[in-house]
Amino acid sequence: MAQQIHRLVVALGLALTLGLFAPQAMAQVNPTAQSVTEEALFNALGNGGNVTGRITIPDAHAGQLIAPENRAWAALQGDTLHTISIWAVIGMVALLTLFYLVRGKIRIDSGMSGRKILRFNAIERFAHWTLASTFIILALSGLNIIIGRTVLLPMLGEGAFGTLSAWGKVAHNFLAWPFMVALVMILVLWVIHNIPNKVDLEWIKQGGGLLKKGVHPPAKKFNAGQKIIFWAVVLGGAALSFTGVMLLFPNEVASFADWQFYQTIHALTAAVLSAIIIAHIYIGSVGMEGAFDAMGSGEVDENWAKEHHSLWVKEVKGEAASEARPHPAE
């Protein structure tokens, strides 16, 4: 606080010297007094606490040095949103650790059959990995903006941290585009399999079989849990994309208030989606035996498929059987 007041006093002094403010406004308060508060200084300036100056460039906004509503937003951004983001991530990691300790790795109860079924083709895997890799870099470079100075700067030193952050910013700005392309791809490829149906209710009632060994509620290509992930990614990704583009082109945004709104939605959505994705990555890799193959080679073990997506296996096998059967005309 004392440091902030000091900076403010210096700034006001400078501004005064440059003749930016009306001298009669400053006459109401002594900026060097020990008891003076930031608020008192702003009130003394009149104009609702807005600090403005004269500029010669066309962008009139640039003449506004301080606006009280911007300061309220900066506090929301600097404290509340950063705290929510950090706790969302730490909370999810703690939950998953607990889940792992209680439940352990989810195994294929009937063991591997050795027979494979194609689950995702090359286009689906390309879309998934483009989405996944860009999202992870976007999330990490975004996280660096929030906690980089506290966590990484002391570890890396100014030079390396500066280089990393500069590249992080470039990556964040440019990888947003392939992320959006991949988002549209998965929407087109998978939306048909993610429309909620009655089977999902039963899956949810049985906790997806995740909590108890040997419980395998039926599911089609995607179970209810995956549908939640899918829609969170699609809707969250769309919100991130729209607000992100607005932040990339701030001159297109009508007012500061809109810009601050987009920024808040961007930060909140990123925090919630990152936490959800951490859970997804856990289940798709170390948390469940046989799951990674679906996005690795594209082929899963038949017993894994029967345990987690029994109705989908029937559909696929049904199709395979009807394809193998000779048609009457043949």
Ligand code: HEM
């Ligand atoms: C290293 C990171 C990741 C791994 C190991 C991984 C793994 C997987 C696997 C194995 C599947 C297929 C599940 C199945 O066969 O049913 C899958 C599906 C999916 N992944 Fe990922 N994934 C990762 C990152 C991401 C990221 C960052 C996103 C989005 C931002 C994402 C979005 C999806 C979506 C929407 C699906 C389909 C719905 C679902 O299965 O939940 N993945 N992932």
